[in-house]
Amino acid sequence: MIGRVVKRSEDIEELCQDVFLKVYDKINEFNHQSKLSTWIATIAYRQAINHLRKKRIPIDEAPDDEAFRERFIADDDPSQQLEDNDIEQKIIAYIDELPLHYRTVITLYHLEGMNYPEIGKITGMPEGTVKNYLFRARNLLKEKIKKYLGPEEII
Amino acid sequence: MNKSDKELQELAEKGMLEITDSDSKAYRHIFNVLHKAPSMNLSLGFADRVINRIKALQERRSVRNDFIWLGVGLFCFIVATIVSVVITGFKLDAGVFKFLNTYGGLLVFGVLVVGLLQLAERKFLGSQSKNQEVQF
Numbered sequence: 001m002i003g004r005v006v007k008r009s010e011d012i013e014e015l016c017q018d019v020f021l022k023v024y025d026k027i028n029e030f031n032h033q034s035k036l037s038t039w040i041a042t043i044a045y046r047q048a049i050n051h052l053r054k055k056r057i058p059i060d061e062a063p064d065d066e067a068f069r070e071r072f073i074a075d076d077d078p079s080q081q082l083e084d085n086d087i088e089q090k091i092i093a094y095i096d097e098l099p100l101h102y103r104t105v106i107t108l109y110h111l112e113g114m115n116y117p118e119i120g121k122i123t124g125m126p127e128g129t130v131k132n133y134l135f136r137a138r139n140l141l142k143e144k145i146k147k148y149l150g151p152e153e154i155i
Numbered sequence: 156m157n158k159s160d161k162e163l164q165e166l167a168e169k170g171m172l173e174i175t176d177s178d179s180k181a182y183r184h185i186f187n188v189l190h191k192a193p194s195m196n197l198s199l200g201f202a203d204r205v206i207n208r209i210k211a212l213q214e215r216r217s218v219r220n221d222f223i224w225l226g227v228g229l230f231c232f233i234v235a236t237i238v239s240v241v242i243t244g245f246k247l248d249a250g251v252f253k254f255l256n257t258y259g260g261l262l263v264f265g266v267l268v269v270g271l272l273q274l275a276e277r278k279f280l281g282s283q284s285k286n287q288e289v290q291f
Contacts, residue, residue: 003195013197020205021212091188110189138185139160145181 001041004107005048005100015051019044034121041112042122045104052100059100072097073143087145094144102137105130 002015022043030039052059095103101123108119109130116127123130158166163179166172167186174180198204239245255262 003193009195012195013201016197016201017205017208021208024209025212087184088188088191091185092191092193095189096193106189111192135161135164138164138182138189141185142160142178142181145184146177149177149181149184 001044001104001107001112002048004096004103004111005045006051007096011051011055015044015047018047022047034118037112038114038118038121041108041114041118045122068099069140069143072140073147087148090148091141091145094141098137098140101125102133102140105133106137109134 002019003012006012006015019040023040026043030036049059095106098106104123105119105125108114108122109116114122116130119125119130120127125133158175158179160178163172163182167179167182172179172183172186174183
């Protein structure tokens with residue numbers, strides 16, 4: 001979760017420590033109203049977001065305009081294209097390029113196996129927004145992969 | 156007929172997606188990867204660092220608690236003193252200590268001697284213990 005929100009490995013390690021510490025510190029406040037994993041993920045998400053704010057790293061909103069979509073699909077680092085022959089690595093790299101909220105939703109849904117209400121609780125987003133972001137994120141990835149594979153690779 | 160993106164995503168999620176066109180192939184690739192965690196390794200000393208930070212946190216908390224109890228104790232002491240003074244009508248009087256007025260010089264001399272002894276101890280015994288440490 002933190003690895004998807006924060007990029008620098010040193011920051012990731014420090015934030016992971018902070019999350020452990022916070023869980024240890026606040027475990028008495030856990031009221032069993034949600035799953036423990038949801039509670040811990042909420043702490044991790046907030047720690048990561050607070051870190052970005054503290055470091056003044058802009059939190060990119062999830063843009064729904066066509067211009068962003070076109071830019072995202074078109075942009076590709078040619079040096080990376082040469083290195084990452086493996087499509088799996090490519091998709092993971094593309095996920096990292098997604099706007100923060102898309103990355104978060106995709107990670108919580110697919111990686112952590114959480115449902116829409118749980119993701120909504122963690123991120124503070126309405127359930128409809130979570131569904132919408134998940135759909136759009138996967139759609140963006142599809143367009144990007146289609147472009148990466150090129151017409152000859154398809155089918 | 157081409158399926159919509161929504162339908163394709165739903166089928167992919169259920170693991171029932173058949174590759175019929177470029178969209179379904181791309182989704183198949185994506186859904187095969189989405190559940191895989193990006194490679195990220197925490198350092199070997201990660202657990203130790205967390206434990207050390209927890210210990211430091213416990214220590215800080217313990218010191219804070221000590222100060223809180225000290226504060227509570229001082230507060231109670233002051234309250235008890237005030238209540239006692241009010242109830243008993245105690246008047247502060249130097250009393251027996253008045254005799255010190257006549258031995259001011261002796262008092263200063265005593266303080267100076269103690270101070271000099273401390274200095275001498277630090278100078279001679281302190282250097283001896285340092286030498287012993289060097290020998291080790």
